[in-house]
Amino acid sequence: MTQAPRDIEDLIELMARLPGLGPRSARRAVLHLIKKRGQLLMPLADTMQNVAVTARECVNCGNVGTSEICEICASAKRANGEICVVEDVADLWAMERASVFRGRYHVLGGTLSALDSIGPEELRIPRLVERISEENISEVILALNATIDGQTTAHYIAEQLEPLGIAVTSLAQGVPVGGELDYLDDGTITAALRARKAL
Amino acid sequence: MTQAPRDIEDLIELMARLPGLGPRSARRAVLHLIKKRGQLLMPLADTMQNVAVTARECVNCGNVGTSEICEICASAKRANGEICVVEDVADLWAMERASVFRGRYHVLGGTLSALDSIGPEELRIPRLVERISEENISEVILALNATIDGQTTAHYIAEQLEPLGIAVTSLAQGVPVGGELDYLDDGTITAALRARKAL
Ligand SMILES: [Zn+2]
Ligand SMILES: [Zn+2]
Numbered sequence: 001m002t003q004a005p006r007d008i009e010d011l012i013e014l015m016a017r018l019p020g021l022g023p024r025s026a027r028r029a030v031l032h033l034i035k036k037r038g039q040l041l042m043p044l045a046d047t048m049q050n051v052a053v054t055a056r057e058c059v060n061c062g063n064v065g066t067s068e069i070c071e072i073c074a075s076a077k078r079a080n081g082e083i084c085v086v087e088d089v090a091d092l093w094a095m096e097r098a099s100v101f102r103g104r105y106h107v108l109g110g111t112l113s114a115l116d117s118i119g120p121e122e123l124r125i126p127r128l129v130e131r132i133s134e135e136n137i138s139e140v141i142l143a144l145n146a147t148i149d150g151q152t153t154a155h156y157i158a159e160q161l162e163p164l165g166i167a168v169t170s171l172a173q174g175v176p177v178g179g180e181l182d183y184l185d186d187g188t189i190t191a192a193l194r195a196r197k198a199l
Numbered sequence: 200m201t202q203a204p205r206d207i208e209d210l211i212e213l214m215a216r217l218p219g220l221g222p223r224s225a226r227r228a229v230l231h232l233i234k235k236r237g238q239l240l241m242p243l244a245d246t247m248q249n250v251a252v253t254a255r256e257c258v259n260c261g262n263v264g265t266s267e268i269c270e271i272c273a274s275a276k277r278a279n280g281e282i283c284v285v286e287d288v289a290d291l292w293a294m295e296r297a298s299v300f301r302g303r304y305h306v307l308g309g310t311l312s313a314l315d316s317i318g319p320e321e322l323r324i325p326r327l328v329e330r331i332s333e334e335n336i337s338e339v340i341l342a343l344n345a346t347i348d349g350q351t352t353a354h355y356i357a358e359q360l361e362p363l364g365i366a367v368t369s370l371a372q373g374v375p376v377g378g379e380l381d382y383l384d385d386g387t388i389t390a391a392l393r394a395r396k397a398l
Contacts, residue, residue, distance in 0.1 A: 004292065005265045007249045014243045019231050020224040024381065029217045031288050033247075034254045034263055041251045044213045048232075048244035050206045055233045055240075064233055066204045089230050093203065 008034075060131070062107030062124055064089050078104050081138040083131065085157060087111060087145055095143060103141075106131065111149035112156055123153070125160060132164050142170040146187075207233075259330070261306030261323055263288050277303050280337040282330065284356060286310060286344055290380045294342060297388040302340075305330065310348035311355055324356060331363050340395060341369040344379045368395040 004012070008030060016026035033041040057063070058070035065071060072078050082103030086092050092105050108123040120126060131137060140161055144150035158168045173191035175184065184192075203211070207229060215225035232240040256262070257269035264270060271277050281302030285291050291304050307322040319325060330336060339360055343349035357367045370391040380388070 004263060004288075005253075005270070007246060007253060007265070008263065011243075011246045011250050014239065014246055017239060018228045020220060020228060025219040027289055027292065027381075029219060030250075031263070032218050034250065037251060037254070040213065040216060041247065041254075044210075045244060045247035045251045047206060047210045047213055048240065048247060051210050051229075051233065052236060052240045052244045054204070054206060055236070064203060064207065064230070066206070071204075089203075090226055093226065 058107075060127075061105050062089070062109055063092055063105060072104055078102065079135065081136060082141060083128070083135070083137050083139075084141045084143050085128065086143050087150065087153075091143065091145075101141075104135070106140075108144075108153065111144070111147075111153040113149060120156070120160075125157060128157070129160055129164070132161070132166060137166060139167040139169060142168065144170070146173060257306075259326075260304050261288075261308055262291055262304055271303055277301065278334065280335060281340060282327070282334070282336050282338075283340045283342050284327065285342050285380070286349060286352075290342065290344075293381045293383065294388065297385040297392070299389045299392050300340075303334070305339075307343075307352065310343070310346075310352040312348060319355070319359075322352070324359060327356070328359060328363070331360065331365060336365060338366040338368060340392070341367065342380065342392075343369070346379070370395055 012026045012030050015021055015029055016023045021029065054066040055064060058065055058073055059068055060073040061070060063070040063072060080103045083106050084095060084101055084103060085106045085108065086095065087108050087110060089107055092107055095101050106124065106128045110118050110123060112118055112123065142154040142157060144154045154170055161168050172195055174195055175181065175188065175192045181189065211225045211229045214220055214228055215222045220228065253265040254263055255265065257264055257272055258267055259272045260269060262269040262271060279302045282305050283294060283300055283302060284305045284307065285294065286307050286309060288306055291306055294300050305323065305327045309317050309322060311317055311322065341353040341356060343353045353369055360367050
């Protein structure tokens with residue numbers, strides 16, 4: 001493929017499997033790594049080894065951490081009776097960066113999809129139902145993406161939780177902070193208008 | 200930044216330094232790696248370690264390899280009296296993929312730039328001049344990018360080689376104005392090499 005030595009070819013081939021990188025950008029990235037051997041390639045190789053050894057999924061919520069139970073699930077401070085349901089760990093990180101939610105999470109790892117045979121079991125939904133009583137939960141906040149699949153999944157979860165008599169809410173839809181109306185799609189404007197509040 | 204464990208934060212921060220990846224795509228890539236721990240993260244970490252240990256620049260031509268002298272410089276078959284001068288190793292790989300050039304290479308590692316204080320020494324141009332007699336070279340093919348910097352560098356090199364009385368040619372037909380070699384298909388590179396012209 002590139003006529004480079006075997007290890008370098010292998011590295012390009014593996015890097016090209018990362019989301020957002022294709023064969024060409026993988027070649028560029030590998031050459032960059034080799035040029036920055038001491039500053040970048042060596043620390044990256046070491047850190048990757050560490051993560052390969054230590055990283056694991058929290059058995060309770062699906063978050064990524066270094067122990068069987070993640071830091072958030074292990075922290076008594078986060079036991080405020082609220083669980084925020086997200087599609088994946090990147091969404092959990094986005095919520096944590098906002099520093100506004102003080103409860104725990106439940107990471108689905110995707111959305112329901114008949115096409116890809118992703119059912120409730122694959123999304124840890126039975127485990128979510130168990131957690132409601134185990135962790136004395138009073139509110140589940142559905143923070144799923146505003147896509148058709150995300151909203152279908154949200155409705156399914158709301159149905160499953162309905163008999164438990166707890167509050168089930170979802171993130172408000174509306175105009176993003178700093179957002180300009182002229183840039184928003186019709187759906188967002190419609191949602192924002194319907195959810196309008198008195199000032 | 201993400202509230203992930205230290206090692207995972209470090210991995211995201213290092214990945215974000217790769218060309219073509221920003222913080223957001225680095226987070227996605229790291230989550231993907233953790234999900235594909237056995238199939239992708241572990242082989243990638245191992246291969247990266249191997250490359251960190253073995254990869255080096257050929258002292259003769261600047262190509263990347265696993266020994267002091269790269270495979271192309273070490274191969275007697277490639278001693279056909281021709282040297283192809285390229286800006287970087289990605290361009291050498293692009294030439295090799297086209298399988299049309301049978302000589303050796305000289306990798307500049309960039310182009311002349313007064314702004315970035317990149318002079319002839321930084322681009323291994325003195326070493327190129329030495330190689331002409333050492334390797335009994337009869338033709339130097341300038342395969343630089345069709346950019347202003349690439350062409351300025353090509354003219355400078357042609358001037359340096361002029362007293363040596365060898366043929367100095369450059370890729371011509373098929374290289375689009377403003378185009379970069381690494382983007383071209385094999386056929387275009389082949390056509391450009393076959394239509395090379397004396398400077
Ligand atoms: Zn957890
Ligand atoms: Zn070499």
